[in-house]
Amino acid sequence: MPDTSKTETPKPKKAASNSKSQRATQPATDVPFPEQGHGGEVHQQAENQSERLTTAQGVTISDNQNTLKAGASGPALLEDFVMREKIFHFDHERIPERVVHARGYGAHGVFECTKAIPELTMAAPFQEVGKTTEVFTRFSTVAGSKGSADLARDVRGFAVKFYTNQGNWDLVGNNMPVFFIQDAMKFPDLVHAVKPEPDTGFPQAQSAHDNFWDFISLTPESMHMVMWTMSDRAIPRSFSTMEGFGVHTFRFINSEGKSTFVKFHWKPKLGLQSKVWNEALKTNGADPDRHRRIMWEEIDTGNAPRWDLAVQTFDQEFADSFDFDVLDPTKLIPEEVIKPEIIGTMTLNRNVDNFFAETEQVAFCTQNVVPGIDFTDDPLLQGRNFSYLDTQIKRLGSPNFTKIPVNRPKGCPVHNYQQDGHMQTSARAGRVNYEPNGWEEGPREHPLEGYVSYRQPIEGDKQRLRPESFADHYSQARQFYISQTEVEQQHIQAALVFELSKCEMLGIRRRIVSHLLNIDQTLAEGVADGLGIEDLPKAAPAAQQPRTDLDPSPALSIVKNGPDSFAGRTLGVLASDGADAATLTALKDAAAAEGVMIKLIAPKIGGFTDSNGDKHPADEKVDGGPSVLFDAVAIILGDATSKAVAAMPPAQDFLKDAFVHCKFIATAAPSARLVEACGLTDKLDDGCVSLTDKASAAAFIKRCADLRYWDREAALWPA
Numbered sequence: 001m002p003d004t005s006k007t008e009t010p011k012p013k014k015a016a017s018n019s020k021s022q023r024a025t026q027p028a029t030d031v032p033f034p035e036q037g038h039g040g041e042v043h044q045q046a047e048n049q050s051e052r053l054t055t056a057q058g059v060t061i062s063d064n065q066n067t068l069k070a071g072a073s074g075p076a077l078l079e080d081f082v083m084r085e086k087i088f089h090f091d092h093e094r095i096p097e098r099v100v101h102a103r104g105y106g107a108h109g110v111f112e113c114t115k116a117i118p119e120l121t122m123a124a125p126f127q128e129v130g131k132t133t134e135v136f137t138r139f140s141t142v143a144g145s146k147g148s149a150d151l152a153r154d155v156r157g158f159a160v161k162f163y164t165n166q167g168n169w170d171l172v173g174n175n176m177p178v179f180f181i182q183d184a185m186k187f188p189d190l191v192h193a194v195k196p197e198p199d200t201g202f203p204q205a206q207s208a209h210d211n212f213w214d215f216i217s218l219t220p221e222s223m224h225m226v227m228w229t230m231s232d233r234a235i236p237r238s239f240s241t242m243e244g245f246g247v248h249t250f251r252f253i254n255s256e257g258k259s260t261f262v263k264f265h266w267k268p269k270l271g272l273q274s275k276v277w278n279e280a281l282k283t284n285g286a287d288p289d290r291h292r293r294i295m296w297e298e299i300d301t302g303n304a305p306r307w308d309l310a311v312q313t314f315d316q317e318f319a320d321s322f323d324f325d326v327l328d329p330t331k332l333i334p335e336e337v338i339k340p341e342i343i344g345t346m347t348l349n350r351n352v353d354n355f356f357a358e359t360e361q362v363a364f365c366t367q368n369v370v371p372g373i374d375f376t377d378d379p380l381l382q383g384r385n386f387s388y389l390d391t392q393i394k395r396l397g398s399p400n401f402t403k404i405p406v407n408r409p410k411g412c413p414v415h416n417y418q419q420d421g422h423m424q425t426s427a428r429a430g431r432v433n434y435e436p437n438g439w440e441e442g443p444r445e446h447p448l449e450g451y452v453s454y455r456q457p458i459e460g461d462k463q464r465l466r467p468e469s470f471a472d473h474y475s476q477a478r479q480f481y482i483s484q485t486e487v488e489q490q491h492i493q494a495a496l497v498f499e500l501s502k503c504e505m506l507g508i509r510r511r512i513v514s515h516l517l518n519i520d521q522t523l524a525e526g527v528a529d530g531l532g533i534e535d536l537p538k539a540a541p542a543a544q545q546p547r548t549d550l551d552p553s554p555a556l557s558i559v560k561n562g563p564d565s566f567a568g569r570t571l572g573v574l575a576s577d578g579a580d581a582a583t584l585t586a587l588k589d590a591a592a593a594e595g596v597m598i599k600l601i602a603p604k605i606g607g608f609t610d611s612n613g614d615k616h617p618a619d620e621k622v623d624g625g626p627s628v629l630f631d632a633v634a635i636i637l638g639d640a641t642s643k644a645v646a647a648m649p650p651a652q653d654f655l656k657d658a659f660v661h662c663k664f665i666a667t668a669a670p671s672a673r674l675v676e677a678c679g680l681t682d683k684l685d686d687g688c689v690s691l692t693d694k695a696s697a698a699a700f701i702k703r704c705a706d707l708r709y710w711d712r713e714a715a716l717w718p719a
């Protein structure tokens, strides 16, 4: 039965406005040194009972610096239970990382329903406008290990756990609406192929190697997804500027048992935005934690990232008439064909208290559905429903992983007769541990309110067969490509050339080009040219003739779906002693008015003194804050210091990279020396503006809403 209570779960602990972290900070004054022992080791003693250091058994520890020894220099004594317990626990700190999506970052938040849809589904979060449901969301890359860099060219995971009061519902999606393969049976091969090669153990977090492209070149069904992964979708600016998709077609079920097909979309409130490849590479060096750091800071500073949840819903009649099989996860339904309808908003407003306890131990399972949500026969989804539960046992080590707070249902009670197992923390009291029982105790099934699977008629022979309706592998790949702006098409071509140039086997490169010939002739020729292939191969044999009549879908382009303003972005301001105070103030005011963050970069981390004699501490020293970390840049150098700054290589990189990455650049007069040192004096274009007064500062911030001055790129990378 649908739940009608207004508020489903308690609001998250901290609201966006007061979500500042509880991280320890130190005062600027000198910290006194604590007492030292005989060997100069530091002893910090608790001043009150509650902060005493104890063993796991609660015994207060008298000395956390020295092992118990026989005599001053040893040997160590086996009876030292304090040391042994400490080392024993440390030795067991690691758990297996996720086999895919190992690198990830999560946060708590809330989903609020903005359009009730009880006629479509009885799922609790969608019953009433204003109803809130607590969520935990984890974003991830797929291929890299836990310690890999955030800006790998890769698919991003977008997994949301809704703690509904009908139980937990996990929507385990990606930032791309299609997938590489049509059947879960192929997943281990795909993942083996993309992960580091088994003999060498590299490359890490990269698809640019022979095994991946060998597999792809022999798997035509991957072609649509490859267009996505070679596009800038694979190098998002931040989690808060990327879309999410449930990928599969699911079912909504209403209280009368009626099924409606549904595809889920997450739409970022900040609009879509990505990096360019050279910028992504440099970002990985400058800040491998870029994406997690941005999200942490967004939440910590009260700029909680938000996404609308939108649904494409349709019936069997539409499914039968649609160009492709809606059960094929390598296909999407263009938004221009079925408009996604917004039904709610997710706000991530609380950082985790502990990364391991929450983000690492969160266990998403596609099988976690609630009344009102059901599966379809999509063979990828069916296989996933086995894999996720299985993988959690391996990773978390016990069937009791559901008792870990981040995995425990929060919106409803849990009662069952499951018992024992490693780390059991909530054993039932009493004698009864089975059902039915004659003791008149314990939970019972509920035929009316319990989860009932959709009564889908089934017929057919048992067989291993791919439906013929899955056979078109190229038409939507082409549709994606022709939906991109010229700049984006160029990026896809450059990405393919980059990746295939890392493949040593010529045959692999040629096989990919032969697939591209079924997608777009110009693209295929461009890639072949970029690879130095002179004789174009024949087009790959297609299981089904590719269509060329599908209309472009503007919704598939990032550039066409950017923001209306520069809000939520960061401007990097390189400044030095003597920087004009009025210009700085004008820029800060204009940025604040538009909701733009400013980071100050200076030759020294201690900061700089402006023309009024006011001191500004820097956020980054110039070589620690390259421009790849910012969405646009401004250079405000002091007259007397500009010459020295212009001679600094990292200051030159700051400007040159911003220029090459097509960012908007503002310069105040004395900065011309740096412009000259970078050889850009004659190259400044409409994306570069002079800061002269308040009005020019405000105009610059407005101009930045376009995010990049793409016209520059054609001049930089002539065909």
Ligand code: HDD
Residues within 6 Å of the ligand: 098, 099, 100, 101, 104, 138, 139, 140, 156, 157, 158, 159, 172, 173, 174, 178, 179, 183, 184, 185, 187, 188, 246, 247, 248, 329, 362, 363, 364, 380, 383, 384, 387, 388, 389, 391, 392
């Ligand atoms: Fe998967 C993790 C998304 C296909 C097997 N997957 C995982 C995560 C995401 C996805 C976001 C990370 C969850 C988290 O943050 O903890 N996976 C997808 C999407 C797919 C997909 C959108 C296709 C539409 N996955 C897929 C298949 C299989 C798996 C076909 C197996 C047959 N996926 C897993 C897994 C993982 C996983 C091995 C690894 C860690 C985990 O589950 O918890 O079970």
